[in-house]
Amino acid sequence: MPYKLYNSDAFDWLESQEANILHAIVTDPPYGLQEYTSKELSKMRKGKGGVWRIPPSFDGAKRRPQPRFTILNNDELNDIKNWFEKFGNATFRVLRPGAHVIIASNSLLFPYVAIGMKDSGFEFRGSVARLVRTLRGGDRPKNGHKEFNMVSSAPRSCWEPWLIFRKPFKGTLVENLRKWETGGLQRISEETPFLDVLQSQRTPLNERRISDHPSLKPQSLMRYFAKAVLPLDRGTILDPFMGGGSTIAAAEYFGFESIGIEIDKIFFDIAKNGIPLLAKLDVRINGFQDDTTFSDKGTTITQEKLEF
Numbered sequence: 001m002p003y004k005l006y007n008s009d010a011f012d013w014l015e016s017q018e019a020n021i022l023h024a025i026v027t028d029p030p031y032g033l034q035e036y037t038s039k040e041l042s043k044m045r046k047g048k049g050g051v052w053r054i055p056p057s058f059d060g061a062k063r064r065p066q067p068r069f070t071i072l073n074n075d076e077l078n079d080i081k082n083w084f085e086k087f088g089n090a091t092f093r094v095l096r097p098g099a100h101v102i103i104a105s106n107s108l109l110f111p112y113v114a115i116g117m118k119d120s121g122f123e124f125r126g127s128v129a130r131l132v133r134t135l136r137g138g139d140r141p142k143n144g145h146k147e148f149n150m151v152s153s154a155p156r157s158c159w160e161p162w163l164i165f166r167k168p169f170k171g172t173l174v175e176n177l178r179k180w181e182t183g184g185l186q187r188i189s190e191e192t193p194f195l196d197v198l199q200s201q202r203t204p205l206n207e208r209r210i211s212d213h214p215s216l217k218p219q220s221l222m223r224y225f226a227k228a229v230l231p232l233d234r235g236t237i238l239d240p241f242m243g244g245g246s247t248i249a250a251a252e253y254f255g256f257e258s259i260g261i262e263i264d265k266i267f268f269d270i271a272k273n274g275i276p277l278l279a280k281l282d283v284r285i286n287g288f289q290d291d292t293t294f295s296d297k298g299t300t301i302t303q304e305k306l307e308f
C-alpha cells in the first residue's frame with residue numbers, strides 16, 4: 001500500500017519526523033479555530049447551533065453544514081494568521097527544498113493564510129481559483145428581506161482560492177529538480193502548463209456516500225493538485241488534515257506515495273474505509289470536455305477546452 005494513515009495530531013506527528021523527507025503537501029486545514037474542536041463537532045453532529053450552519057435550500061435539496069466564518073472578529077482573524085505561521089513552521093523542516101504546499105482557503109480568509117505562511121519562511125506562489133458555487137454569502141439583510149430586496153449583505157462566493165506556497169531552495173530550478181525532485185509544478189501536457197483556474201463542482205453525491213465528511217473535496221479537484229505537486233511523478237504527498245481522505249485517494253489513484261493524518265477517530269475510520277473506493281472512481285475534471293481523462297501519461301487537456 002503506497003499510503004500510510006495516522007490517527008494523530010498533525011503537529012505531534014510533524015515534530016517526530018526527520019527533515020527534508022516530503023515532496024509536497026496538499027491540504028484543507030481546519031482554520032485552527034473552533035470548527036473541528038470536539039465541542040463544535042458534537043453540535044454539528046446533533047445538527048444544532050455553533051459555528052456550523054446549514055446553507056439556505058433553493059431546490060428542496062438538503063444542504064450540508066458549513067462553518068460560519070463571517071462571525072470571526074479581528075482577534076480571531078489574527079489567530080488564523082498566527083495558526084498558519086505555526087503550521088508553516090511545523091511543516092517547513094520536513095519538506096524538501098522546493099516542495100510545494102497547496103492549501104484550501106476561502107475568499108474571506110485567504111489573506112491571513114498567505115501572510116502566516118510567508119512569515120514562516122515559505123514563498124507565496126499564487127493561487128488556483130476553483131470556480132464553484134459554495135452558496136456562501138449573497139443573502140439579503142437579516143430581518144429586512146422585503147424592505148431591502150435589492151441588497152446583498154456580502155457577495156455570494158462563486159470561487160474558492162487554493163493557495164500555492166513553496167519552500168525556498170538554493171541554486172537553479174533545474175539543479176533542484178535533479179537533487180530534490182521538487183521546485184516546479186507538473187504540466188498538464190507538453191503543450192499546456194499547470195493552469196490556475198479550474199471550473200469545478202461541489203463534491204458529487206457518490207463520493208460523499210463513500211466518505212461522509214462535512215468538508216470532503218471532489219476527486220476531480222484533488223487529482224488535479226496531486227498530479228501537479230509531483231513534477232517528476234515521484235515522491236510523497238502529505239495531507240496533515242486528512243478528513244475524509246480525498247487527497248490520499250487522489251494520490252493513490254496515480255500510485256503516488258502519500259501520508260494522511262487525522263485527529264478525529266470517526267473521520268479517521270471514514271477515510272480509512274473510503275480511500276480505496278474513492279481512488280477507484282472514474283472521474284473527470286468537471287468543466288473540461290468529456291475527453292478529459294487522467295492516465296499514467298498525465299491529464300489530456302488543453303487550454304482551449306476550458307469552459308468558463
Ligand SMILES: C[S@@+](CC[C@H](N)C(=O)[O-])C[C@H]1O[C@@H](n2cnc3c(N)ncnc32)[C@H](O)[C@@H]1O
Pocket residue numbers: 008009010011027028029030036213215216217240241242243244245246247261262263264267
Ligand atoms: C477541512 S477538514 C479536511 C477535509 C478533507 N480535505 C476531505 O476532503 O475530506 C479538516 C480536518 O482536519 C482535522 N484536524 C483538525 N485539527 C487537526 C490536527 N491538529 N491534526 C490532525 N487533524 C486535525 C479535522 O478533524 C478535520 O477532519
